[in-house]
Amino acid sequence: MPTPPPVAMRRRAPRRRTRWIGLGFAALPLGIYALVVLVPLVQSIQYSFFAWDGVGPSKWVGLKNYVTFLNDPVLRSTFSHVLVLICFFSLLPIALGLLSAALLMRAKQPGMAVFRWIFFLPQVMTSVVIALVFKRIYAPDGPLNEALRALGLDALTRTWLGDFTWALPSLGLIGTWVTFGFCMVLFIAGASSIPTELYEAARVDGAGPVREFFAVTLPGLRGQLAVALTLTITASLRTFDLVWITTHGGPGTSTLTPAVALYKAAFQNPQVGLAAAIGVVMGVLCLVIAIVITRVSERD
Structure with missing residues (x-):
């Protein structure tokens, strides 16, 4: 029969879980900001180096x-x-x-x-x-x-x-x-x-x-x-x-x-x-x- 974990470890686990949940909620606004602002910004910078009509294939033109x-x-x-x-x-x-x-x-x-x-x-x-x-x-x-x-x-x-x-x-x-x-x-x-x-x-x-x-x-x-x-x-x-x-x-x-x-x-x-x-x-x-x-x- 397996030995149960010590009482101290059983008490520490819920605190760690709560901490990770808190970090997840804190990171959610950053993720939304990155998805809405940073990703389009990076794509705009990328598009600026190409000749593209928005439909056909693009061509690298540099600056x-x-x-x-x-x-x-x-x-x-x-x-x-x-x-x-x-x-x-x-x-x-x-x-x-x-x-x-x-x-x-x-x-x-x-x-x-x-x-x-x-x-x-x-x-x-x-x-x-x-x-x-x-x-x-x-x-x-x-x-x-x-x-x-x-x-x-x-x-x-x-x-x-x-x-x-x-x-x-x-x-x-x-x-x-x-x-x-x-x-x-x-x-x-x-x-x-x-x-x-x-x-x-x-x-x-x-x-x-x-x-x-x-x-x-x-x-x-x-x-x-x-x-x-x-x-x-x-x-x-x-x-x-x-x-x-x-x-x-x-x-x-x-x-x-x-x-x-x-x-x-x-x-x-x-x-x-x-x-x-x-x-x-x-x-x-x-x-x-x-x-x-x-x-x-x-x-x-």
């Missing part, structure tokens, strides 16, 4: 897709378009958000919560709805041109989204309207956490509103500025739905962005390898921007 993306004048122009969108999607909303936060924090009035909610509303609206609304506003017979005609400014009316000069700034103003409320609410929340003793000390030293803003408010919003810059810049780099619904990258290629170029390369002119290369370059660029902003914001 040719990356060279094409960087040397093609049409695709290279998307970088200049993104720089313009960064000014509208990031720099202008952040400047307006800082100004609004400074004014609202100095002159607190009843109903400010409603005011902040109204400006934050674009953040909870879908991009498709926003694009359709502004497409109607910018139409030749839309409210914007009708308002200009009512003011006797017929010379200023134009097909805003069909004009080679004004199409990109018109899209940029939509981005400003969308991201301004987010920046304002973020900066107001950050300014509310700044100790009032710092403002009192600045006033004792004779600081006016402008000097008080640059000496106390702006340094206190370093973390919020880093978040706003990271999110708004990457949003401008990834802009697709707003451009696609309103202009499809036109007129011509005047509003073409990397995301729209990626979509056209992948689905309209089946060049999956080129599309993957565009996605990899933009992903690396977004990562580098986020790292640089984080490192700069963490400096003393």
Whole structure:
């Protein structure tokens, strides 16, 4: 008859089983993340080294897709378009958000919560709805041109989204309207956490509103500025739905962005390898921007 195991070993076994079960549950989110994010990322990098139409056989081309993306004048122009969108999607909303936060924090009035909610509303609206609304506003017979005609400014009316000069700034103003409320609410929340003793000390030293803003408010919003810059810049780099619904990258290629170029390369002119290369370059660029902003914001 076999000898039963010692009592200590019988007590230790359930603990080991519980530990392995806990490790299994902890590894489950990592497995899902790897399946949903890491595997497609690795496949995209792999596809970027091949010439493939998505159906037939693929052919190894090395770095040719990356060279094409960087040397093609049409695709290279998307970088200049993104720089313009960064000014509208990031720099202008952040400047307006800082100004609004400074004014609202100095002159607190009843109903400010409603005011902040109204400006934050674009953040909870879908991009498709926003694009359709502004497409109607910018139409030749839309409210914007009708308002200009009512003011006797017929010379200023134009097909805003069909004009080679004004199409990109018109899209940029939509981005400003969308991201301004987010920046304002973020900066107001950050300014509310700044100790009032710092403002009192600045006033004792004779600081006016402008000097008080640059000496106390702006340094206190370093973390919020880093978040706003990271999110708004990457949003401008990834802009697709707003451009696609309103202009499809036109007129011509005047509003073409990397995301729209990626979509056209992948689905309209089946060049999956080129599309993957565009996605990899933009992903690396977004990562580098986020790292640089984080490192700069963490400096003393």
